[in-house]
Amino acid sequence: MFQIEVNGKPLQAEPGETLLKVLKRNGVRVPTLCYLKDRAPSGACRLCVVEVAGQANLVPSCAFPAAEGMKIQTHSPRVLRARRTVVELLLANHPDDCLYCVRNGDCDLRRLAGELDVRQRRYCKIERRPETDNSSASVVREQSKCILCGRCVRVCEEVMGVSAIDFVERGSHSRVTTAFEEGLNVSGCVGCGQCVMVCPTGALHEVDHMGRVLEALADPALTVMVQHAPSVSVTLGEMFGLEPGSDVDGALNAVLRRMGFARVFDTGFSADLTVMEEASELLQRLGGKGPLPMMTSCSPGWINFVESFFPKWMPNLSTCKSPQQMMGALIKTYYARSQKLAPEKIFSVSIMPCTAKKGEAARRQMRGEGGLPDVDAVLTTRELAFMIRQKGLDLKTLPAELPDSLLGERSSAGKIFGASGGVMEAAVRTAYRLVTGHELENLELKAVRGLDGIKEAQVKVGDVTLDLAVVSGLMNARRLVEDMEKGLRRYHFVEVMTCPGGCIAGGGQPHDTEPELVKARMSALYTIDRKAKLRCAHNNAEVQKLYKDFLGEPLGHLSHELLHTSYAQRREGE
Numbered sequence: 001m002f003q004i005e006v007n008g009k010p011l012q013a014e015p016g017e018t019l020l021k022v023l024k025r026n027g028v029r030v031p032t033l034c035y036l037k038d039r040a041p042s043g044a045c046r047l048c049v050v051e052v053a054g055q056a057n058l059v060p061s062c063a064f065p066a067a068e069g070m071k072i073q074t075h076s077p078r079v080l081r082a083r084r085t086v087v088e089l090l091l092a093n094h095p096d097d098c099l100y101c102v103r104n105g106d107c108d109l110r111r112l113a114g115e116l117d118v119r120q121r122r123y124c125k126i127e128r129r130p131e132t133d134n135s136s137a138s139v140v141r142e143q144s145k146c147i148l149c150g151r152c153v154r155v156c157e158e159v160m161g162v163s164a165i166d167f168v169e170r171g172s173h174s175r176v177t178t179a180f181e182e183g184l185n186v187s188g189c190v191g192c193g194q195c196v197m198v199c200p201t202g203a204l205h206e207v208d209h210m211g212r213v214l215e216a217l218a219d220p221a222l223t224v225m226v227q228h229a230p231s232v233s234v235t236l237g238e239m240f241g242l243e244p245g246s247d248v249d250g251a252l253n254a255v256l257r258r259m260g261f262a263r264v265f266d267t268g269f270s271a272d273l274t275v276m277e278e279a280s281e282l283l284q285r286l287g288g289k290g291p292l293p294m295m296t297s298c299s300p301g302w303i304n305f306v307e308s309f310f311p312k313w314m315p316n317l318s319t320c321k322s323p324q325q326m327m328g329a330l331i332k333t334y335y336a337r338s339q340k341l342a343p344e345k346i347f348s349v350s351i352m353p354c355t356a357k358k359g360e361a362a363r364r365q366m367r368g369e370g371g372l373p374d375v376d377a378v379l380t381t382r383e384l385a386f387m388i389r390q391k392g393l394d395l396k397t398l399p400a401e402l403p404d405s406l407l408g409e410r411s412s413a414g415k416i417f418g419a420s421g422g423v424m425e426a427a428v429r430t431a432y433r434l435v436t437g438h439e440l441e442n443l444e445l446k447a448v449r450g451l452d453g454i455k456e457a458q459v460k461v462g463d464v465t466l467d468l469a470v471v472s473g474l475m476n477a478r479r480l481v482e483d484m485e486k487g488l489r490r491y492h493f494v495e496v497m498t499c500p501g502g503c504i505a506g507g508g509q510p511h512d513t514e515p516e517l518v519k520a521r522m523s524a525l526y527t528i529d530r531k532a533k534l535r536c537a538h539n540n541a542e543v544q545k546l547y548k549d550f551l552g553e554p555l556g557h558l559s560h561e562l563l564h565t566s567y568a569q570r571r572e573g574e
């Protein structure tokens with residue numbers, strides 16, 4: 001450790017640290033628009049410049065190493081002037097669309113312009129209104145609002161291993177686009193929305209489904225039903241000022257009813273159902289029917305990724321539909337029949353942490369009888385928060401309510417689906433019970449918890465010791481699959497979540513994904529699990545009733561028809 005002086009005060013720095021890192025750690029706020037935590041600095045935006053005594057020019061703090069005795073000024077008049085000029089230059093080419101922008105109220109560029117007291121356009125505008133790319137079922141690109149920070153390009157390449165977008169041309173013609181400037185739908189884009197999470201402006205956002213939901217809610221001929229994914233209850237509260245990791249499950253059911261949804265279901269129910277089907281499928285494959293390792297299929301970005309980049313591994317994907325789609329299929333069959341409702345008069349909405357879920361719901365394979373979609377609209381957590389505010393409701397003051405029955409009960413195994421490792425842990429609990437007839441003594445599989453990109457575990461189930469892997473972040477998935485192709489790794493069962501850390505950091509969640517926040521969300525899910533009375537999918541009474549009254553048995557004829565699918569084609573609906 002050594003000492004530097006910042007704004008006249010001593011601060012401790014460690015060898016190898018950049019100035020920005022020291023400043024952040026010590027709570028000195030310096031703005032950046034291109035910085036990404038744990039990634040090499042690009043120095044593209046020049047907003048983090050500081051004044052270092054003895055240096056003629058201002059230096060970018062994100063790339064400048066701290067050195068013993070260094071004296072720096074972070075907010076001197078010269079520094080503020082430079083930052084203001086940077087923002088003014090960015091705004092010179094920017095549309096004045098704030099009032100109509102999806103990021104209105106939540107835009108880093110707009111906030112900075114305010115903070116730096118930018119009150120007039122000092123540089124003349126070069127009129128450039130590139131077309132908006134609406135081709136994807138998941139993500140919209142509004143190039144006119146792009147400030148070329150490069151965050152999306154780096155996340156897509158370095159974290160997701162996809163490289164669907166990149167910079168083209170130079171100077172004032174420079175822009176971020178897809179190969180051959182085609183639509184995102186025909187690029188390698190998997191719809192994950194991780195680029196949306198890091199974009200500081202409204203240049204990237206989810207495809208808006210709010211309009212179609214509001215229309216359906218206003219239509220007296222429709223019964224509008226909603227399901228909410230396991231992770232949403234531990235992230236939504238942040239958007240209403242609650243502590244990260246606050247669980248608003250009961251208030252979420254209440255607010256959805258007040259918004260006009262006729263039934264509220266918990267996707268944790270169909271996560272339990274997924275566990276029943278997936279654990280049974282694993283046992284079937286271990287018995288020789290189907291290739292190993294079996295790979296999970298809950299995460300639609302991962303499905304898109306396999307289809308686009310590793311098609312030879314398609315047969316390894318579990319045939320189970322995701323919990324969203326299983327719930328959708330059951331709402332329009334089992335539930336519709338039980339309530340004597342016509343499926344075509346049901347509008348089925350899901351609240352998801354994920355932009356790729358919009359693409360998943362739009363696939364042709366995800367349609368039931370008569371071509372009816374299992375799920376009609378998918379709202380991200382962000383869209384739900386927007387609609388709650390629009391309806392004048394306050395999440396914090398609502399009393400807790402339970403979800404509706406038949407498709408509402410869930411075990412905490414279904415709840416931990418929201419975190420990377422959760423599907424694996426839930427499936428192991430049930431596979432053990434199916435094989436041995438006994439409950440697993442220690443339900444918690446700690447080796448697959450946490451934020452590491454690749455986690456491994458071994459579990460003895462009956463006579464077999466299962467080799468398991470849990471991966472999150474598609475770059476890690478790419479590494480794992482490439483290792484498997486070289487014969488360097490062998491497993492029986494692999495869980496893959498598209499987004500780093502799982503759904504709690506999905507592309508539809510609140511924009512902030514600082515690791516501390518994600519850890520708080522994860523810890524909330526495991527606390528729910530630890531305190532739950534019902535911790536295994538196979539003990540869920542509503543799931544048992546569903547098999548008894550309707551489906552028959554896991555992997556039975558009707559299960560296959562409604563709950564399983566084939567991923568043998570490239571993405572459809574996009």
Ligand code: SF4
Pocket residue numbers: 094095096097098099101102103104105107108109110145201202203
């Ligand atoms: S991206 Fe930000 S600055 Fe640009 S129009 Fe939207 S809110 Fe305004």
Ligand code: SF4
Pocket residue numbers: 139155156160162163164165188189190191192193194195196
């Ligand atoms: S949605 Fe995902 S895959 Fe598509 S461009 Fe963004 S980061 Fe890349």
Ligand code: SF4
Pocket residue numbers: 145146147148149150151152153176195198199200201203204
């Ligand atoms: S689209 Fe957003 S994240 Fe990507 S370069 Fe433009 S402003 Fe940055």
